Amino acid sequence: xxxxxxxxxxxxxxxxxxxxxxxxxxxxxxxxxxxxxxxxxxxxxxxxxxxxxxxxxxxxxxxxxxxxxxxxxxxxxxxxxxxxxxxxxxxxxxxxxxxxxxxxxxxxxxxxxxxxxxxxxxxxxxxxxxxxxxxxxxxxxxxxxxxxxxxxxxxxxxxxxxxxxxxxxxxxxxxxxxxxxxxxxxxxxxxxxxxxxxxxxxxxxxxxxxxxxxxxxxxxxxxxxxxxxxxxxxxxxxxxxxxxxxxxxxxxxxxxxxxxxxxxxxxxxxxxxxxxxxxxxxxxxxxxxxxxxxxxxxxxxxxxxxxxxxxxxxxxxxxxxxxxxxxxxxxxxxxxxxxxxxxxxxxxxxxxxxxxxxxxxxxxxxxxxxxxxxxxxxxxxxxxxxxxxxxxxxxxxxxxxxxxxxxxxxxxxxxxxxxxxxxxxxxxxxxxxxxxxxxxxxxxxxxxxxxxxx
Amino acid sequence: xxxxxxxxxxxxxxxxxxxxxxxxxxxxxxxxxxxxxxxxxxxxxxxxxxxxxxxxxxxxxxxxxxxxxxxxxxxxxxxxxxxxxxxxxxxxxxxxxxxxxxxxxxxxxxxxxxxxxxxxxxxxxxxxxxxxxxxxxxxxxxxxxxxxxxxxxxxxxxxxxxxxxxxxxxxxxxxxxxxxxxxxxxxxxxxxxxxxxxxxxxxxxxxxxxxxxxxxxxxxxxxxxxxxxxxxxxxxxxxxxxxxxxxxxxxxxxxxxxxxxxxxxxxxxxxxxxxxxxxxxxxxxxxxxxxxxxxxxxxxxxxxxxxxxxxxxxxxxxx
Numbered sequence: 181x182x183x184x185x186x187x188x189x190x191x192x193x194x195x196x197x198x199x200x201x202x203x204x205x206x207x208x209x210x211x212x213x214x215x216x217x218x219x220x221x222x223x224x225x226x227x228x229x230x231x232x233x234x235x236x237x238x239x240x241x242x243x244x245x246x247x248x249x250x251x252x253x254x255x256x257x258x259x260x261x262x263x264x265x266x267x268x269x270x271x272x273x274x275x276x277x278x279x280x281x282x283x284x285x286x287x288x289x290x291x292x293x294x295x296x297x298x299x300x301x302x303x304x305x306x307x308x309x310x311x312x313x314x315x316x317x318x319x320x321x322x323x324x325x326x327x328x329x330x331x332x333x334x335x336x337x338x339x340x341x342x343x344x345x346x347x348x349x350x351x352x353x354x355x356x357x358x359x360x361x362x363x364x365x366x367x368x369x370x371x372x373x374x375x376x377x378x379x380x381x382x383x384x385x386x387x388x389x390x391x392x393x394x395x396x397x398x399x400x401x402x403x404x405x406x407x408x409x410x411x412x413x414x415x416x417x418x419x420x421x422x423x424x425x426x427x428x429x430x431x432x433x434x435x436x437x438x439x440x441x442x443x444x445x446x447x448x449x450x451x452x453x454x455x456x457x458x459x460x461x462x463x464x465x466x467x468x469x470x471x472x473x474x475x476x477x478x479x480x481x482x483x484x485x486x487x488x489x490x491x492x493x494x495x496x497x498x499x500x501x502x503x504x505x506x507x508x509x510x511x512x513x514x515x516x517x518x519x520x521x522x523x524x525x526x527x528x529x530x531x532x533x534x535x536x537x538x539x540x541x542x543x544x545x546x547x548x549x550x551x552x553x554x555x556x557x558x559x560x561x562x563x564x565x566x567x568x569x570x571x572x573x574x575x576x577x578x579x580x581x582x583x584x585x586x587x588x589x590x591x592x593x594x595x596x597x598x599x600x601x602x603x604x605x606x607x608x609x610x611x612x613x614x615x616x617x618x619x620x621x622x623x624x625x626x627x628x629x630x631x632x633x634x
Numbered sequence: 635x636x637x638x639x640x641x642x643x644x645x646x647x648x649x650x651x652x653x654x655x656x657x658x659x660x661x662x663x664x665x666x667x668x669x670x671x672x673x674x675x676x677x678x679x680x681x682x683x684x685x686x687x688x689x690x691x692x693x694x695x696x697x698x699x700x701x702x703x704x705x706x707x708x709x710x711x712x713x714x715x716x717x718x719x720x721x722x723x724x725x726x727x728x729x730x731x732x733x734x735x736x737x738x739x740x741x742x743x744x745x746x747x748x749x750x751x752x753x754x755x756x757x758x759x760x761x762x763x764x765x766x767x768x769x770x771x772x773x774x775x776x777x778x779x780x781x782x783x784x785x786x787x788x789x790x791x792x793x794x795x796x797x798x799x800x801x802x803x804x805x806x807x808x809x810x811x812x813x814x815x816x817x818x819x820x821x822x823x824x825x826x827x828x829x830x831x832x833x834x835x836x837x838x839x840x841x842x843x844x845x846x847x848x849x850x851x852x853x854x855x856x857x858x859x860x861x862x863x864x865x866x867x868x869x870x871x872x873x874x875x876x877x878x879x880x881x882x883x884x885x886x887x888x889x890x891x892x893x894x895x896x897x898x899x900x901x902x903x904x905x906x907x908x909x910x911x912x913x914x915x916x917x918x919x920x921x922x923x924x925x926x927x928x929x930x931x932x933x934x935x936x937x938x939x940x941x942x943x944x945x946x947x948x949x950x951x952x953x
Contacts, residue, residue, distance in 0.1 A: 232796045239792075240826050242707065242738040265824035266726070268807075273945030275804040275822065282792065282802065282826040284734035285727070291700035292738045295675060295708045314758040315723065322697040325671055326704045345820040346726040385760030393695050394668050486799040 194578045197434045206434060207441045209451050212583020216576060216615050217629055218607075219259035219303070219424075219457055219589040220252045220599060224283030225269060227558060228461060228591050230481040231280050237596045239280050242292070247596040249293050252300055255603030256617050258628040259301035259332060259457075260293065261404075261589055262286035266310055267343045271490055272499070278487050287319050294327035301625030303332030303404055308362040309339065310347045314378070314389045317369035320401045321393045329397030329624035333369075334404035335420070337362045352384060359415045366403065366419055373400040398624035399633045407440075417443030417454065421631050424589045426459040426563030430575075433458065433584035455586040455629055460563040462590055464601050468568050475566045478593050479555040488554035495532055495539075505551045509540045563588075569601075573609035580615040586630070656928040657914040658859065658876070659687040659713060660904055661886045662896075665694035666701045670892070678705045678712065680897045685904030687917050687926065688713030690746050690838070690858070690886055699731045706739035711917040713926065714739055715884075717746035717838060720776040720845075721769055722755045725812075726819055728776070729783035733828040741829030741922035745780075746836055746858060749773045749844040770846025775814035777835060777853050782810035784832050786822035788934045807942035822942055830924050832932035836883055855929055856883030864889030867899055869906040876912045883927045885913055 190198060199206065206212070222245065223229060230236055237244045249260050265283055269276040286304035293302055302323060306316055316333075324331035337358040341351020353361055364382050371378045375391040407416030408425040416423045423440060427433040433456075441451040463478055465471035483491070485505035493500050496514040503510050514532040543553040565572050565588070579585050592598025610616035621627045662681050664670065670677070678689060689705065689712055691698040698716035706714060714735065720728070736743035749770070750756075753763045764772060788806035795801075810821030837850040838858040850857070859882040861872050867887070876885055887903070890896050907913045917926060924932065941947070 231794060231801050232799075240737055242740070245738075246707070267820070268822055268824055268942075272949075274943045275802065275807055277800045277802050277804050280801055282787070282824065284737055284825055285730045288699060288703045288731045288734040289738060291703040292706050295704050310724065311727070312724075312759040319697050319700060322700045325668060325696065326674075326700060345818070347724055347819075348817045350818075387760055388757035389754070484799040 190581060191578055193430060194582050197431060197584075198582060206583055207438055207451070209445055210437065210441045210583060211452065212581065213452075213586065213630060214580050214583070214615060215586070215617070215630065216580050216610060217258040217455075217457065217587035217617075218252075218255065218602075219261050219301070219587065220248060220257055221261040221263070221459060221589050221591045222248060222595065223263045223591055224265060225263065225279060225281055227279050227482050227487055228593055229280045229595055230478070230593055232481055232484075233594065235597060236594060239595060240282055240284060242289075244596045245289055245293060246296055248592070248599060249297050249300060251596070251599045251603055253297050255599065255607045256620060257300055258587065259303050259589070259625060260290070260297070261303040261332075261334065262289060262305060264305035264307060264334075264336065266307060266338075267346055272493070276490075278484070278490055287323055290331075291323055291326055294323065294330065297327075299330070299620040299623060299628065301330045301332050301402065301628060302327055303334055303402070303625075305334040305336055307336050307338055308365040309337055309353055309358065310343065310349075311365075312387075313365045313368035313380075314372055314387060317372035317391075318393065320369070321373055321396065324396035324398065324401050325393065327396075329399075329626070331396070331398075332402040332404055332422075332625055334406070334424075335362060335366060336406065349384070357383070359411050363415060363419060370400065396624075398626040402625050402629065402631065413439060413443055414447075416440070417449070418447040420454060421626075422455045422457055422586075422629065424457045424459050427585075428460075428563040430579060430582070430584060433579060434582065437584050453631065455631065456584075457587045457589045458563050458585055460565055460588040460590055461593060462572065462588075462602055462606070463564070463566040463593070464569055464572060464606060466568060468571060471567045479558060482593065483551070483555045483558050485551055488551045491554045491557070492550060495536055497532065503550060506549045509536075509543045509548075509550055509553060511540065569605040569609055573606060573613060576610060577613050577615050655881055655883075656926075657911065658882045658885045659917075659926055660685070660907065660913040661688035661690050661713070661715070661858070661884050662686045662890060662900060663690045663692055663717075663886055663888045664701075665692045666696035666698055667694035668696060670694075671696075674701070674705070675708045677892070677896070678709050681900055682709050682712050684897045684901040685908075685916050686712060686900055687914060688715060688744070688884065688923070690715045690717050690884075692717045693719075699735060702743070703735050703738060706735065706742065711742075711919060713742050713744055713917070713923040715744040715746045715834075715836065715923075717748050717841075719748050719750040719755065720773050720780075721749050721764065722759050722761055725776045725779045725817060726783065729780040730823065730825055732780070732833055733784055733823065733825050736828035736830055736833055737825070740920075741924075743828070743830070744834040744836060744923050744927075746838050746841070747773065747777060747845060747849065747854060748838075748841045749846070751844050766844070766846075769844060770848065772814075772816060773845045773849045774853055775812075775816070777849055779810060779812040779814060779817070779819050781832055781835075782812055783819070783821055783823045784828065785932075785935055786810055787825075787827040788936065789827050789831070792826055804943040804946070805941060808937055808940040809942060811940050827934065830922050830932065831934065832924075834883070834924050834927050834929055836927075838886060840888075856881070856927065858882065858884035858886045860886050860888050862889050863887050863899070863903075864891065867903055869903060872903065873907060873910055873912055876907070883929075
């Protein structure tokens with residue numbers, strides 16, 4: 181393995197963010213590996229996936245998943261990552277019609293992918309509120325065994341009674357209890373994986389069971405966690421192997437890393453045992469100018485006039501169809517109900533009055549129409565890496581050398597061909613720069629993420 | 635073990651199946667024991683070559699739905715029927731998992747509906763053991779709910795209308811709106827309609843008592859005749875069992891000795907039973923499991939009262 185990251189001085193931007201010696205630039209207890217791992221995130225919903233193009237494939241067909249997984253494996257990606265759906269998103273009381281919707285069950289699909297891939301990790305987003313821990317633990321261990329030690333679980337929580345309408349226990353958790361419950365849930369799963377006798381009496385249910393499956397090649401599934409809120413970060417620091425909240429700038433990524441290092445130490449764990457793979461969108465072209473043009477084109481395809489109005493309606497809480505998408509932001513006040521008009525997207529509406537006023541002023545200042553504002557905002561919400569192949573590669577080298585991140589979890593904007601330029605153009609440049617593996621380190625997800633066997 | 639209800643023997647030379655019901659599909663039961671793992675793909679392919687028309691996956695530790703999904707891209711014609719519990723699970727998850735199996739197997743999925751009676755299973759999810767009657771009621775409720783979820787997207791719900799910017803048409807989706815004794819479920823599915831629309835749901839003889847007569851005889855799509863071959867497979871005896879069984883959709887070989895010569899045994903049995911016209915011919919490509927089992931196509935059944943865009947309709951009416 182090359183050690184290019186130790187050979188040259190850091191850029192002025194990175195050096196300004198480093199606080200310690202060059203080998204430990206972020207935090208005295210943090211030793212950067214200087215290496216990146218990629219995952220691919222097939223979301224299944226949201227406006228990130230363009231469906232209007234002829235090249236946009238079927239979002240449910242097995243062939244789409246298989247093609248994307250094979251491309252990712254060709255690019256030595258560590259993980260193939262699937263989102264979870266527990267209820268169709270709704271907008272103004274009707275299933276949301278403008279974005280990609282409808283996806284298969286994550287783990288069922290990954291169990292099939294386990295048979296046609298060899299090295300890539302298989303990670304399923306699964307909710308702790310609307311699953312039973314022993315059932316979920318058994319499924320994950322089945323996936324881990326079928327894949328030879330490549331399973332991962334992205335642990336998510338919800339307190340959403342609206343989602344709960346599809347489940348026996350309904351919306352039975354107070355918001356503050358989500359992580360308390362999630363942590364107890366994960367402990368039960370871990371006991372199951374270790375083959376232990378389980379006798380758990382929690383606030384929400386009792387579990388009596390016994391783990392009865394053999395351990396996989398990686399010991400137990402890898403635990404992922406988004407961990408954006410302080411409570412989520414604490415949970416991640418105590419429990420997760422990988423954190424993947426998005427941080428678009430180097431500064432934000434460095435801050436997040438410091439926070440996770442401190443929280444991990446406080447939880448009594450080695451900071452190297454928690455990897456950070458932020459979610460990201462990557463838009464690339466041969467030159468900077470072509471890339472800038474491509475970013476505009478991608479945003480145009482992602483956010484049409486209808487989506488722009490729908491985005492604002494989520495925050496205004498009312499019908500805005502009378503407003504011209506090419507005109508200024510609505511000059512009417514928001515009508516905000518508790519959960520807004522779009523359900524299932526996790527939007528927060530704490531201070532809609534303030535937010536909508538700020539947005540109106542910001543758009544007016546920049547001379548943006550509703551459509552232009554929505555497109556700019558869609559990009560800003562994501563951790564986004566755009567530019568020429570070489571500039572993005574150089575930028576990622578800085579992230580790696582500083583140890584700000586351990587990799588990226590990439591959402592392609594096109595299915596199934598959206599990874600092609602990343603695998604064919606970016607990955608070789610990162611390999612030349614010594615920050616990306618030329619070959620898989622091993623056969624398990626833990627090995628390929630640089631994690632110890634569990 | 636078997637709780638088969640005795641039926642009158644068919645008149646000489648004919649089977650009692652109706653004119654539209656084809657010969658039953660020959661299935662092999664695999665118990666999902668972890669010891670199978672290393673040879674699983676080869677075994678499934680071998681059974682397909684040997685002439686099995688379907689596999690049923692019974693719970694031996696590894697989750698049957700995952701094992702079925704795993705085998706889907708590794709096989710090409712086999713029907714794949716997890717034999718899995720309806721009672722101590724979330725009906726919404728169960729419906730989604732099974733219809734996902736149908737998508738990725740291109741219409742080869744089915745469900746061998748089981749009602750768990752082992753008290754360890756409810757203990758693991760913090761529920762009390764249900765009595766026989768309550769179990770039977772719940773099996774019926776879950777099957778009804780699962781079908782409502784499967785039937786919540788019209789086949790053409792994904793419209794991809796670039797002109798209007800509409801990906802999915804909410805008017806072609808419907809809620810499940812199930813209110814059962816022990817659960818409720820709203821829908822629609824998070825998954826577009828699967829190739830078969832409604833998966834074939836069968837009840838194996840061994841599960842008939844626990845599942846209850848209403849589900850087994852009225853709600854399910856048919857019966858799986860269980861033939862225990864753990865003591866050896868004598869063609870003439872098995873043939874007699876099939877001939878006297880009455881109408882069945884699946885003939886299921888249970889207790890196959892995987893240590894001995896499972897592929898040879900299945901090949902020999904498949905050939906012998908086919909030569910006697912007792913089981914269906916080996917599967918041909920690109921036919922759904924429903925078709926092969928003799929079940930009619932399952933058209934989308936729209937219900938105006940459950941349409942997913944009714945909130946918009948109400949807004950428009952009141953505008």
